[in-house]
């Protein structure tokens with residue numbers, strides 16, 4: 001008769017125990033494996049029954065794949081998994097970290113640093129809801145979000161993935177977990193994974209546990225050197241809030257704490273996260289995260305597997321060497337280096353998440369959701385998020401005068417700069433490609449397009465990415481908007497000690513502002529150096545962070561339809577040699593302090 005684990009009316013823990021009891025050691029080891037979509041095969045899913053699949057940043061069924069292409073791909077994989085001996089469905093995971101950013105045409109929301117400037121937990125929850133729907137539309141069950149790093153040094157290439165340098169802001173914005181997963185009932189058991197609706201919600205992943213944003217000099221995958229108190233007070237701080245919301249998974253950090261790699265830290269993964277904080281979901285490694293436990297990377301894989309699994313790692317994001325992983329893990333258990341009780345704990349956690357996720361009852365995608373990807377309602381939400389993320393840093397050269405709002409019916413305006421007409425630049429990393437890209441990489445509205453859309457018919461908009469002196473001088477412009485900033489980057493590619501405005505942005509600003517009243521919009525993942533002699537020349541300055549696809553959110557404020565509400569979530573340093581500089585430091589002397597943000601209108 002029907003095995004208990006297939007009975008949806010049975011208690012989850014009974015289903016877990018029943019299924020676990022039926023599994024061979026190899027099947028248990030396979031459940032602990034997460035493989036990349038390009039190594040999926042009938043052997044991997046139907047024969048060996050791998051537990052999970054992911055796509056790396058930028059890895060898609062094809063160029064500009066449609067939501068239906070994505071859903072078909074995931075459903076095909078699921079069909080293979082369901083043909084395995086015990087028919088345990090896979091969980092498919094993806095980095096939907098600012099919308100469903102791998103998918104062409106999906107709504108691209110502001111990156112976390114901009115949401116930190118909004119300080120709006122309810123907005124962030126709604127973004128989670130919208131993102132969950134767009135992810136579900138493509139048949140995907142699990143988002144590797146939110147990143148709850150507390151970035152303490154903006155030289156870090158992942159600074160923009162952090163909501164703030166202030167752990168309290170990060171904590172409040174963990175509300176995205178409730179958006180992604182749904183709201184747990186009041187009596188939901190503490191620490192237990194939760195998913196409200198298999199149709200509308202996706203599993204979340206709090207990452208990267210712990211101290212990813214606290215490494216020395218912001219070096220990516222580096223070493224966080226701090227006391228246990230500081231680790232808890234700053235970096236661990238957001239995790240209890242994620243756990244209280246029923247977060248289903250936690251991803252381990254590539255970084256080390258006082259020299260100990262997180263991927264091999266029994267103290268932090270087991271004693272703290274699972275013990276003290278009571279986390280009952282599962283811990284997943286980062287990409288080849290266990291390989292980094294030996295030198296050369298992955299050379300002694302058996303050692304890497306033993307160290308991480310014994311530390312409390314439950315699922316390994318391998319992502320390619322699946323059969324090597326299987327072989328090593330089975331060997332380690334058979335030789336007693338890893339106990340069967342540790343394996344059972346890991347597999348119980350994985351099965352628990354699969355049962356509460358509803359994937360056993362609803363293993364396939366819901367085609368009725370397909371039109372939700374990039375829908376108008378979500379784009380309006382993203383536009384609202386952009387508005388609320390902007391920080392007004394200067395408005396007028398003298399105390400009395402104000403420069404913004406800009407006139408919509410000006411005779412002639414100059415729009416200039418590398419970031420004025422570039423969707424890729426305004427989306428930043430983790431968009432379509434892993435480290436992002438330049439140009440029309442997805443659907444959206446550039447700053448220039450938003451300006452053209454916002455001004456009156458009589459207004460002439462002159463766009464020059466890099467205007468000549470002649471154009472600047474002869475143009476008779478009412479005012480100029482200069483959009484400059486950083487090109488997209490991800491992870492270590494974004495580690496930088498020179499935080500001046502790239503492409504000689506400061507020179508362009510000076511050339512234009514010397515002749516024309518000028519607003520500067522900075523599009524970046526972090527504060528950039530603005531020299532005093534440059535700052536004094538410009539009439540207004542707006543930090544736009546990495547706003548994503550909805551450029552209209554910027555002009556909504558520039559032209560006065562909405563006031564600015566954003567406040568700096570990070571300290572705006574004067575120069576890189578001040579770093580690290582965080583609110584609360586002694587001799588705190590930023591150009592603009594944490595929490596700073598002007599309004600246009602007297603409220």
Ligand SMILES: OC[C@@H]1[C@@H](O)[C@H](O)[C@@H](O)c2nc(CNc3ccccc3)cn21
Pocket residue numbers: 055056057095144207286287491
């Ligand atoms: O995309 C999966 C994960 C992502 O969720 C993590 O936040 C991030 O740390 C992450 N990085 C990679 C790939 N990293 C990598 C770095 C250098 C060379 C090749 C891959 C994958 N992932």
